[in-house]
Amino acid sequence: MQQSDVLVIGSGIAGCIAAWELAKQGLQVALLSAQPKGDGSNSSFAQGGVAYLGEQDSPDLFARDILEAGAGLCSPKAVQHLVDFGPRYLKELLIDELGVDFDRTHSGDLSLTMEAAHSCCRIIHHKDCTGKAIMQALLKKVESLPNIDFKRGHIAVDLITLSHHSKNLTDLYYPSTCAGAYVFDELRKEVAIHFAKQTILATGGIGEVFLHTTNPKNAYGSGLAMAYRAGARIMNMEYVQFHPTSLYVPNQKRFLLSEALRGEGAELLSWEGKPFMHAYHPSGSLAPRDITAKSIYKQMIYEGAPHLWLDISFKPREWLQGRFPTLYERCFEMGYDLTREPLPIVPAAHYACGGIAVDGEGRTSIQRLFAIGEVACTGVHGANRLASTSLLEGVVWAKRCAEAISSLKKESYYFPPVEGWVMGSKKIDSALIQQDWTSIKQTMWNYVGLERSHERLMRALRILQELKWQIDSFYEKAELTSELLMLRHGIQTALLITEGAFRNKKSLGCHSRVD
Numbered sequence: 001m002q003q004s005d006v007l008v009i010g011s012g013i014a015g016c017i018a019a020w021e022l023a024k025q026g027l028q029v030a031l032l033s034a035q036p037k038g039d040g041s042n043s044s045f046a047q048g049g050v051a052y053l054g055e056q057d058s059p060d061l062f063a064r065d066i067l068e069a070g071a072g073l074c075s076p077k078a079v080q081h082l083v084d085f086g087p088r089y090l091k092e093l094l095i096d097e098l099g100v101d102f103d104r105t106h107s108g109d110l111s112l113t114m115e116a117a118h119s120c121c122r123i124i125h126h127k128d129c130t131g132k133a134i135m136q137a138l139l140k141k142v143e144s145l146p147n148i149d150f151k152r153g154h155i156a157v158d159l160i161t162l163s164h165h166s167k168n169l170t171d172l173y174y175p176s177t178c179a180g181a182y183v184f185d186e187l188r189k190e191v192a193i194h195f196a197k198q199t200i201l202a203t204g205g206i207g208e209v210f211l212h213t214t215n216p217k218n219a220y221g222s223g224l225a226m227a228y229r230a231g232a233r234i235m236n237m238e239y240v241q242f243h244p245t246s247l248y249v250p251n252q253k254r255f256l257l258s259e260a261l262r263g264e265g266a267e268l269l270s271w272e273g274k275p276f277m278h279a280y281h282p283s284g285s286l287a288p289r290d291i292t293a294k295s296i297y298k299q300m301i302y303e304g305a306p307h308l309w310l311d312i313s314f315k316p317r318e319w320l321q322g323r324f325p326t327l328y329e330r331c332f333e334m335g336y337d338l339t340r341e342p343l344p345i346v347p348a349a350h351y352a353c354g355g356i357a358v359d360g361e362g363r364t365s366i367q368r369l370f371a372i373g374e375v376a377c378t379g380v381h382g383a384n385r386l387a388s389t390s391l392l393e394g395v396v397w398a399k400r401c402a403e404a405i406s407s408l409k410k411e412s413y414y415f416p417p418v419e420g421w422v423m424g425s426k427k428i429d430s431a432l433i434q435q436d437w438t439s440i441k442q443t444m445w446n447y448v449g450l451e452r453s454h455e456r457l458m459r460a461l462r463i464l465q466e467l468k469w470q471i472d473s474f475y476e477k478a479e480l481t482s483e484l485l486m487l488r489h490g491i492q493t494a495l496l497i498t499e500g501a502f503r504n505k506k507s508l509g510c511h512s513r514v515d
């Protein structure tokens with residue numbers, strides 16, 4: 001059994017900033033990362049940048065852009081919160097305290113760039129690998145602080161709640177309350193009870209439940225699955241943003257190809273190598289993100305093609321290598337030279353606009369449980385996310401959440417008597433796990449992907465419910481592994497997205513019903 005003041009589950013930008021801020025207040029923090037080594041967070045994959053404030057900019061103008069992208073479904077209060085606190089916290093934490101090496105102009109000012117649907121240049125960045133620069137600085141910081149116990153290769157299995165786990169029968173009558181989590185130590189193959197006065201879920205995205213995704217391994221929505229099982233309110237799960245272009249190389253992880261490529265003139269080509277986008281939108285390859293993603297998807301179905309092409313090879317080689325150094329390198333590693341040939345592309349699941357419902361400080365509907373970052377639904381993104389606002393949202397809610405928790409420092413907390421973990425003994429058949437993942441990913445891609453209908457969603461529900469039943473019964477008897485754990489989280493996440501999409505018959509933002 002272990003105990004800390006705060007248990008932070010997930011070590012991307014949101015989890016690390018929360019842990020750092022709490023440690024500054026003298027609290028004892030345990031910070032979990034599912035990755036045994038290195039950094040496998042979505043945060044480190046971010047290429048474009050973080051929205052800040054431009055020269056002719058104002059919080060009102062920034063808020064207007066976010067509200068417009070969100071298609072009328074954003075929480076105006078949450079958006080106001082983001083634009084009021086965001087730039088201040090970015091400056092305070094990332095620029096001044098951490099000294100992240102954001103690109104600067106010749107005169108030493110922050111270099112501000114433009115992105116689709118922003119009214120002005122307001123994005124700060126580090127080359128084309130902003131997330132990596134931020135995460136390197138953040139991880140160094142959290143690893144250096146003595147009151148943060150950074151536990152890599154530790155995966156949260158389930159939240160401990162008074163109503164689900166207490167041996168005191170009458171604890172059932174408490175309001176829904178979290179007291180920590182069961183945590184699997186991948187190296188020792190053991191599950192420990194980790195008690196905490198406050199627990200923060202910061203487990204990131206959901207992309208890995210789809211066949212094609214820009215997200216890294218471990219983006220199975222595990223925080224969502226745990227919160228759902230504990231009885232938390234989950235919302236807006238149908239709003240999954242798909243990125244139009246990811247590099248498609250069979251048996252390799254998809255890799256996001258920035259929209260800046262099309263901004264610089266790259267052209268989308270059909271499977272047969274012909275321009276096709278003008279058949280779908282007058283702006284051709286420069287059509288808005290959602291329309292481009294859906295057009296590529298439709299064209300792939302029309303041609304029966306596994307992927308289409310994106311071509312920028314007509315630009316000068318030196319210019320391309322200087323403008324897109326990371327993209328150039330990654331494509332080259334995967335066997336493609338973007339200065340000489342078109343790149344194979346598919347759309348890919350990218351970002352979850354919905355999640356665990358939270359207030360302005362990240363409080364969930366369960367006491368002593370907070371959620372921040374992509375796993376949370378703050379209301380900022382509504383039905384569609386404005387580019388480069390999610391890192392910012394992670395920073396703002398992490399800081400606000402840490403402040404709310406610090407103010408509770410002196411309160412006393414009840415820890416219920418709970419049962420220790422009983423490990424099953426049945427060995428896992430990897431073939432079953434692999435086949436279950438194939439079924440989940442294919443089902444989500446084909447029936448719950450860019451275009452949805454009653455018929456497709458009905459089929460998806462039947463397949464996923466049957467799979468969930470199989471996985472749950474297997475899980476109860478099995479010897480635990482990280483693969484099995486993530487499969488159990490993943491099937492729950494897939495069902496939450498599908499149920500949301502099934503219930504909502506109206507197309508809005510990135511939820512598209514063709515019926």
Ligand SMILES: Cc1cc2nc3c(=O)[nH]c(=O)nc-3n(C[C@H](O)[C@H](O)[C@H](O)COP(=O)(O)OP(=O)(O)OC[C@H]3O[C@@H](n4cnc5c(N)ncnc54)[C@H](O)[C@@H]3O)c2cc1C
Pocket residue numbers: 009010011012013014015032033034035040041042043044045046047048049050051130131154155156157202203204205214215216218219222223256350351372373374375387388389390391392394
């Ligand atoms: C390719 C790509 C490019 C992007 N570009 C941008 C951009 O330019 N600008 C922008 O604002 N946003 C961008 N985004 C979105 C943004 O990166 C994410 O929304 C954001 O980083 C999420 O941060 P987070 O802290 O919530 O989660 P993450 O950074 O994903 O961190 C989650 C952490 O939780 C851990 N974890 C998961 N489950 C468990 C568990 N059960 N137990 C323990 N640990 C667990 C994971 O290992 C990981 O460390 C991009 C995303 C991708 C994928």
